[in-house]
Amino acid sequence: MNLILENLLGRLLLEKDISAFYNFTDQVNNENKLIKICAMTSVNANKVRCNRCGTIHIKTNVKLPIGAFFCPTCLDLGRVRSDEYFYHLPQQDFSEKTYLRWTGKLTENQEKISNALCQQITNNQKLLVQAVTGAGKTEMIYQLIEQILSHGGSVGLASPRIDVCIELHQRLSRDFTCQIPLLYHEGDSYFRSPLVVMTSHQLLRFKEAFDLLIIDEVDAFPFRDNDMLYFALENAKKINGNLLYLTATSTDKLDKQIKKA
Ligand SMILES: [Zn+2]
Structure with a gap:
């Protein structure tokens, strides 16, 4: 599979995002059967929804001089315009293999939580681990990550805090054998990997990508x-x-989300 296709698996990118790593042409679009998704959808006569961030806007507030609408909410990731499209390809499995090289030992308590997570994370689960700083919560999720990766799945780690992302990226790069992209702010330094670390806004550039x-x-x-x-x-x-x-x-919102699961 060529680079453009690989970089689109499980992703939701505008033409200008793709241009960053490929000379985009309509011919490529047709040949590769990329899935095209309208960047914005009219909800009714007065409102329009951004299909990247989900925000619904009043049309008159977001109308450009050329007549198209745009989304101010996710502007940081590059402007979404109603006369543009997102491009996407369905995620594919990775090769089934072992990636974990960490050989440290969990405490009895950490191990209990780690085992519980491995058993409970099956399909469509929402779980919350509350742990004070320094309780070793990163090591507690290693077994779970390994369980997903060893079955060909993909794992994303996101945090709103860039410092947390950088630290997580360093630790995971040390403790897992795969190359791990670290995605933050505007630059798209993405490459395909079963394990991705990113700031929370970067999640908007993925679609149905992570197990x-x-x-x-x-x-x-x-x-x-x-x-x-x-x-x-x-x-x-x-x-x-x-x-x-x-x-x-x-x-409160988080508690409601978890209870819904
Ligand atoms: Zn948006």
Whole structure:
């Protein structure tokens, strides 16, 4: 499979995103049978929804001089315009193999939680691990990550905090054998891997990609009770994918999300 196709598996990209790594032409679009999704959809005569972040806008507030609408909410990731399209290809499995090289030992308590997670994460689960800083919650999720990866699945780790992402990326790169992309702000340094670390906004560039999405420091601003990012989580995970929230505290919205599961 060529690079453009690989980089589109499980992703939701605008033509300008794709142009960053490929000279995009209509010919490529047709040959490769990319799935084309309208960037914005009219909800009714007055409202229009952005299909990247899910925000519904009043048309007159977001109308451009050329007559098309745009989404101000997810502008940070590049402007979405109603006369443009997203491109997507369905996610594919990775090769089934062992990636974990960490040989450390969990405490009895950590092991209990690790085992419980491995048993409970099956299909479409939402789980919350509340652990104080320094309780070793990263090591507690290693077995779970390995379980998904060894079956050819994909795992995403997201946090609203860039410092948390950088630290997670360093630790996972040390403790797993695969190359792991670290995605943050505008630059798209993506390459295909079964394990991806990203800031929470980057989730909006994925569609039905992950068997397991882990959200660290979910209580940190700006993720806290942010409708756009809960929308992103639901879209970025596979339809039967799982969500695991790691947090030191909890929020009303989060509690409701978990109870729904
Ligand atoms: Zn948007």
